[in-house]
Amino acid sequence: MMTTDPTPGVPCWLDLGAPDVPAAAAFYGAVLGWRYEPMEEQGAEGGMFQKDGKTVAGLGKLTEEGARSAWMIYYTVTDADATTRAVESAGGTVRLASRDLGDWGRMAQYSDPLGGQFAVWQPGKNAGFELVDEPGSLCWTELYTTDAPAAKEFYGGVFGWRFSSMELAGGGGEYSLITPEGLPEERMQGGVMQLRAQDLVLTDGRPYWHPVFAVADCDAAVAAVTENGGSVQMGPQDAPGVGRLAVCLDPSNADFVVLTPTTDR
Numbered sequence: 624m625m626t627t628d629p630t631p632g633v634p635c636w637l638d639l640g641a642p643d644v645p646a647a648a649a650f651y652g653a654v655l656g657w658r659y660e661p662m663e664e665q666g667a668e669g670g671m672f673q674k675d676g677k678t679v680a681g682l683g684k685l686t687e688e689g690a691r692s693a694w695m696i697y698y699t700v701t702d703a704d705a706t707t708r709a710v711e712s713a714g715g716t717v718r719l720a721s722r723d724l725g726d727w728g729r730m731a732q733y734s735d736p737l738g739g740q741f742a743v744w745q746p747g748k749n750a751g752f753e754l755v756d757e758p759g760s761l762c763w764t765e766l767y768t769t770d771a772p773a774a775k776e777f778y779g780g781v782f783g784w785r786f787s788s789m790e791l792a793g794g795g796g797e798y799s800l801i802t803p804e805g806l807p808e809e810r811m812q813g814g815v816m817q818l819r820a821q822d823l824v825l826t827d828g829r830p831y832w833h834p835v836f837a838v839a840d841c842d843a844a845v846a847a848v849t850e851n852g853g854s855v856q857m858g859p860q861d862a863p864g865v866g867r868l869a870v871c872l873d874p875s876n877a878d879f880v881v882l883t884p885t886t887d888r
Contacts, residue, residue: 625755625762625812629699632782632803634764634812635744635751636697637834638681640690642875644668647682647692650873654847654881655759655836677753679760685875691825692875694834695732695742696764698782703729703745706781713780723747735777739766739830756837762882763835764801764813769828771799771817778815786815825878835880841867844881848873 629635641647648659651672657679661670669683685692700706703721710717710733718740719732728747734740744751754760768774775786783804788797799815802808820828838844841859848855848871856878858869866884873879 624809626810627750627753627755629746629750630803630806631699631701632784633699633806633810634696634755634761635699635746636681636742637694637752637761638683638697639692639694639877640683640685640687641692641873641877642685644670644682644684646874647877648672650851650853651682653851654844654853655838657759674754674757674759677760679752679754692873692877693740693831694877694879695740696832696834697730697742697744697751699751700743700745703731703743706743707731707733709781713777715777715781721745735774735830737768737770737773737830738826739768739774739832741832758837758839760837761834762837762884763880764832765835765880766813766815766830766832767818767823768815768830769818769820769823771797771815774815774830775799825876831878833878833880835868835882838881838883841869841881841883845869845871848881 639647651657657672657674659670659672671678672680672682707717707721714736716734718734721729721731723729726747727749729745732742756762766774778784785802786799788799791798800811801813802811845855845859852874854872856870859867861867866882868880868882870880
């Protein structure tokens with residue numbers, strides 16, 4: 624399970640870079656019931672998504688030339704500069720050097736050695752999102768990678784994550800579960816799944832992270848995805864012990880998962 628506690632190594636924020644901000648706001652409003660609150664006073668097109676009055680994610684204009692529209696997941700750290708050194712020492716690269724965002728906090732963005740992109744947040748007066756693990760909010764994070772052992776070595780070194788393995792149903796291979804350093808296994812926050820490069824069609828073979836959003840009704844969420852210009856890569860299907868899920872794309876091909884968890888999860 625996830626919480627909003629600002630614990631090191633735990634997801635604390637996510638934002639979407641979209642080529643059409645109003646269109647993305649309308650899509651996720653229809654699919655996840657989010658309300659978009661623009662922040663025009665910041666001088667850039669973008670704002671915050673809210674669910675039931677609580678902030679759940681951010682949205683901004685995609686400005687990086689040649690970049691694909693995608694969700695960026697941020698993890699809490701106590702020292703962004705120290706994390707930068709750890710990333711570089713472990714073979715990762717810095718995409719965006721650590722910087723202050725006023726008194727809100729300090730952030731940086733990286734790529735792991737195989738190209739998977741992620742970010743960190745050193746909280747100031749803002750610890751991150753205000754709602755998780757409830758319908759319409761983040762409940763899991765997932766890395767698709769071509770080399771799971773290398774990914775686990777890298778992220779274990781940077782964040783201190785612990786990993787445990789489970790076999791996927793139907794001979795689908797091994798799935799590695801992530802538990803943040805110092806937390807019990809019930810605070811698992813995500814997973815690592817190894818795939819062939821040719822299966823990572825969204826990124827031409829490069830690993831990538833994506834968010835999993837809890838929904839009350841997976842099939843209804845999938846219907847909303849397709850009715851509003853998105854598409855479905857996989858599902859809906861039942862995953863024993865996990866719930867009913869589907870891998871989706873928004874109209875700009877940013878990927879995400881919708882999941883109705885099992886009641887005994």
